[in-house]
Amino acid sequence: MSALVIVLTLPLMTALTVLLLPARARVPVVLASSALIVLAAGALVLAVWHGGPVTLAVGGWAPPLGIALRADGLAAALIMMSALVMGAVALAAQFELTPDRVGVRMGFGFWPLMLLLWGALNAVYLSRDLFNLYVGIELLSLAAVALVALSGSAQALAAALRYMIFALAGSLLYLAGVVLAYGAHGTLDIGLLAVRVPAHTDALALALMTAGLLAKTALFPFHVWLPPAHAGAPAPASALLSALVPKASFLILIRLWFEAMPDLASGAALLVLAALGAIAVIWGGVLALVQKRLKLIIAYSTVAQLGYLFFIFPLAGGDGSAQPWAAGAWTGAMFQALSHGLAKAAMFLTAGIYIAAIGSDRLGDLRGLARSLPMTGFAFALAAITLMGLPPSGGFTAKYLLMTSAFAAGQWPWALVLAGGGVLAAAYLYRPIAALFAQGARTPARPIPRVWQAVPLVLAALSILLGLLSAIPFDLLQIGRPAPAQEGL
Amino acid sequence: MTAALPVLVLLTSLIPAGVTFFLAQDSHGLRNTLNLGGAVLKLGLIVWMLFAVAGGASYETTLPLAPGLVMLLRVDALALLFISLSATLWFLTTIYAIAYFGAKPELSRFFGFFSLCVAATTGLALSGSLISFFIFFELLTLSTWPLVAHKQDKPSLSAARVYLAYALPGSAALLWAIIWLESATGPVLFTDPPDLSALDPYALRTIFALFIIGVGVKAALVPLHGWLPAAMAAPAPVSALLHAVAVVKAGAFGVVRIIYDVFGAANVIALGVGVPLAALASVTIIWGSVRALQQDEIKKRLAYSTVSQVSYIVLGAALASPLAMIGGLVHLIHQGLMKITLFFCAGIYDERAGVKKITGLNGMGQRLPWTSVCFSLGAMGMIGLPPLAGFVSKFYLGLGGLQAGAPWVLGVLAASTLLNAAYFLPLLYRLWFLPAAPDATGNERAPALVIPAVVTAAAAVGVGLLAASPISPLGWATLIVTREYGP
Numbered sequence: 017m018s019a020l021v022i023v024l025t026l027p028l029m030t031a032l033t034v035l036l037l038p039a040r041a042r043v044p045v046v047l048a049s050s051a052l053i054v055l056a057a058g059a060l061v062l063a064v065w066h067g068g069p070v071t072l073a074v075g076g077w078a079p080p081l082g083i084a085l086r087a088d089g090l091a092a093a094l095i096m097m098s099a100l101v102m103g104a105v106a107l108a109a110q111f112e113l114t115p116d117r118v119g120v121r122m123g124f125g126f127w128p129l130m131l132l133l134w135g136a137l138n139a140v141y142l143s144r145d146l147f148n149l150y151v152g153i154e155l156l157s158l159a160a161v162a163l164v165a166l167s168g169s170a171q172a173l174a175a176a177l178r179y180m181i182f183a184l185a186g187s188l189l190y191l192a193g194v195v196l197a198y199g200a201h202g203t204l205d206i207g208l209l210a211v212r213v214p215a216h217t218d219a220l221a222l223a224l225m226t227a228g229l230l231a232k233t234a235l236f237p238f239h240v241w242l243p244p245a246h247a248g249a250p251a252p253a254s255a256l257l258s259a260l261v262p263k264a265s266f267l268i269l270i271r272l273w274f275e276a277m278p279d280l281a282s283g284a285a286l287l288v289l290a291a292l293g294a295i296a297v298i299w300g301g302v303l304a305l306v307q308k309r310l311k312l313i314i315a316y317s318t319v320a321q322l323g324y325l326f327f328i329f330p331l332a333g334g335d336g337s338a339q340p341w342a343a344g345a346w347t348g349a350m351f352q353a354l355s356h357g358l359a360k361a362a363m364f365l366t367a368g369i370y371i372a373a374i375g376s377d378r379l380g381d382l383r384g385l386a387r388s389l390p391m392t393g394f395a396f397a398l399a400a401i402t403l404m405g406l407p408p409s410g411g412f413t414a415k416y417l418l419m420t421s422a423f424a425a426g427q428w429p430w431a432l433v434l435a436g437g438g439v440l441a442a443a444y445l446y447r448p449i450a451a452l453f454a455q456g457a458r459t460p461a462r463p464i465p466r467v468w469q470a471v472p473l474v475l476a477a478l479s480i481l482l483g484l485l486s487a488i489p490f491d492l493l494q495i496g497r498p499a500p501a502q503e504g505l
Numbered sequence: 506m507t508a509a510l511p512v513l514v515l516l517t518s519l520i521p522a523g524v525t526f527f528l529a530q531d532s533h534g535l536r537n538t539l540n541l542g543g544a545v546l547k548l549g550l551i552v553w554m555l556f557a558v559a560g561g562a563s564y565e566t567t568l569p570l571a572p573g574l575v576m577l578l579r580v581d582a583l584a585l586l587f588i589s590l591s592a593t594l595w596f597l598t599t600i601y602a603i604a605y606f607g608a609k610p611e612l613s614r615f616f617g618f619f620s621l622c623v624a625a626t627t628g629l630a631l632s633g634s635l636i637s638f639f640i641f642f643e644l645l646t647l648s649t650w651p652l653v654a655h656k657q658d659k660p661s662l663s664a665a666r667v668y669l670a671y672a673l674p675g676s677a678a679l680l681w682a683i684i685w686l687e688s689a690t691g692p693v694l695f696t697d698p699p700d701l702s703a704l705d706p707y708a709l710r711t712i713f714a715l716f717i718i719g720v721g722v723k724a725a726l727v728p729l730h731g732w733l734p735a736a737m738a739a740p741a742p743v744s745a746l747l748h749a750v751a752v753v754k755a756g757a758f759g760v761v762r763i764i765y766d767v768f769g770a771a772n773v774i775a776l777g778v779g780v781p782l783a784a785l786a787s788v789t790i791i792w793g794s795v796r797a798l799q800q801d802e803i804k805k806r807l808a809y810s811t812v813s814q815v816s817y818i819v820l821g822a823a824l825a826s827p828l829a830m831i832g833g834l835v836h837l838i839h840q841g842l843m844k845i846t847l848f849f850c851a852g853i854y855d856e857r858a859g860v861k862k863i864t865g866l867n868g869m870g871q872r873l874p875w876t877s878v879c880f881s882l883g884a885m886g887m888i889g890l891p892p893l894a895g896f897v898s899k900f901y902l903g904l905g906g907l908q909a910g911a912p913w914v915l916g917v918l919a920a921s922t923l924l925n926a927a928y929f930l931p932l933l934y935r936l937w938f939l940p941a942a943p944d945a946t947g948n949e950r951a952p953a954l955v956i957p958a959v960v961t962a963a964a965a966v967g968v969g970l971l972a973a974s975p976i977s978p979l980g981w982a983t984l985i986v987t988r989e990y991g992p
Contacts, residue, residue: 384657404673406643406646406647407639407643407644408640413574416574416684419680419684423684423685423688423689428685431684432681436677439673439674439677442669450654450665453654453662454657454662455656485570486570487569487571490571
């Protein structure tokens, strides 16, 4: 329980502390605090592993009076993954965001925003109350928009503005749904909503909340804000934005459709969600294929990879009637969320290293960089293996579980999209890899500290290990799994 | 100990691979010791297992990854056939590669991926379930890409791109087939044939086709063969490995596993998919030979010859008669020995005499006599002159065709033999009977390059001469067919 409190409060407290500290003390404090949070996340995982879901009633009041926080296996896994990504990003950012490299404002602004983002993420993972979730995701959006705008260039401001419009519209839609639900039931606790007496406004409330969250998750056709925003931010910020931020709104969708109102999941609605996901996989992949800048390729790849997550809805969702494949699909989608987080963060961090080394991320300029920065090239290739879904990576386990469920459910078109998406990913990731490994560096590379180079390599290796050691995260994810995803496999 | 044996065999290449990546470029001694040591250790373990398995033993290791995703490593007679080939030829190719590269740059990367590639082949041979097979099949793709791209010049990178462009859609088809089949039957273990009655014949035929597309890319079946001639841009030791052991053999081995251990020969015949596959293999045999005839680069001619020769194995498996299968299995070994000899020699001609084109071979028999004798033996074996290795394969394939009620196979074999002669004999004529160009140079002053070729050439002759002995590849193939798939 104390670990749960630490992961929730320490990021926010450190964010405030950093504002008051002199410049020299900031990085050590952030790194020390990050290390503590990573340890607390590990302790939380162990607590959930051994004792089942950890619950905390804030102030000692149980819902409906108070607000409940709960770490089930899914929340613990996401907290752990986020802590690893955040810790890695903090390690890399201390090299990248030195004031002489990026100016004082970015060098200062990044740290509090990053910690704010971290606290907001953990709050979303742990909350069991729809309004509490709203607060968490608002905080998350604000920090994310500010991170995009951090560089202050006209391009970044335009991207941030577009992002903010989508994020605000999404928040408003979500809030409208929350108000409807509260009006009908007088409670916003997920556990209590699950056992509510159905009201006729429920469908509308769920639709509004879903639409808002889809905009924040950047599901096709709401994805247009993502590539400029993620590609425009400084590389460590891009890593956080692509690896973690969309997972928060996706998790709320899961809480809504699987825990709060599983009875409302009609076949048609589930089909629409997955169909949009399928289009995102193909369209995001095609757009990634035609980009000329590395960061844009990685950003469009996020659009595509997020699409896979939505196959969870027809394969595992529904009204809880016996579906023997549901558990496999549910776990597969979560594996996708975890392995994408690790691999995507690794990729954006490698992009940051290239930009620091040669001052550009155009594919043409990246030629031959694998020779001067071999560790970074290797990290990129390992992360690519996960995103392509090739064995023995975490992405493969995800794809295998989802494909198996798709066949078991008799919904083979999703499996076709999964297979095709993997080939597309191979095609769009091949271009940067081929450029990196081509002969004859076009641009001389500045030296990069070895620790910085090692950070993305560790993250990428973790995304591969997630596949090699699938059994442990698999079991963790089953702890406290929502009932509709509990049957079979 | 016995349960750990398959893992141990795998580790003899995985550990050298992992360590080699982190070695400094100039630590030649350590790197060579590591790679050769692993190879020798592996050969020792395999000889040990050969005797044990001949006596009826079997070894098995299970590593669970996730529910439904179980890695099963298992030693059966068929696995041993493939693994003996790869271990022997890997050892020889390592010696050859050390001499070939000398002190060129980026050797740690090369030997790292080289060992990883052999580890993947080993894992493929030992795989006891479809999903294990798939995992190593992908690892093989990923570890051969850097080898093909090794020179990092334009032709290498474009060859590597073409390779992936064929391989990855192929593996998507394979994964699709595996999951489709397993979603109806549960996990498929090679020891335990799945119950196919859960699927209707149309679905089964589609799944079979997807399987063949998946492994057919690696086996270079026409029209999926385009990557193989392009991959010639790779360094000679890689070509040798690609053509004799690693990639094309993995594909052919996959065809054998799919026909005999996944579907079962009886089902393949009942579904009516064996004959179309045999026909496709025949087309590949003829087409590859015709294209080989048109090449004037030595390695390209050998590459198209591989396209043609590997399909002998597919033909033998597809005919699904015991004798044809013996012919196909024994060709897995025979083609490997002959083709690696030819590629070793092609590399020596290039490295020691600067000869890439066929016209450059004029009079080479006098300058590089050992190489040329080996090359000639390999080529004559490919043509199928008795009593060389290729003859034994063709003999059994022909008998097998008759046994399967497909006498047209004899026509295919005859046509192929004539074509083989047509594209190999002019080379031998140039080597021995035409005068050398006045500015021709070259010598064999690197014994570590020549000795592996001499050993494989001798082996290619030996397996033909001693085919009747029970420890020959033919004897082992017969054991596999009678013990595991016999009537």
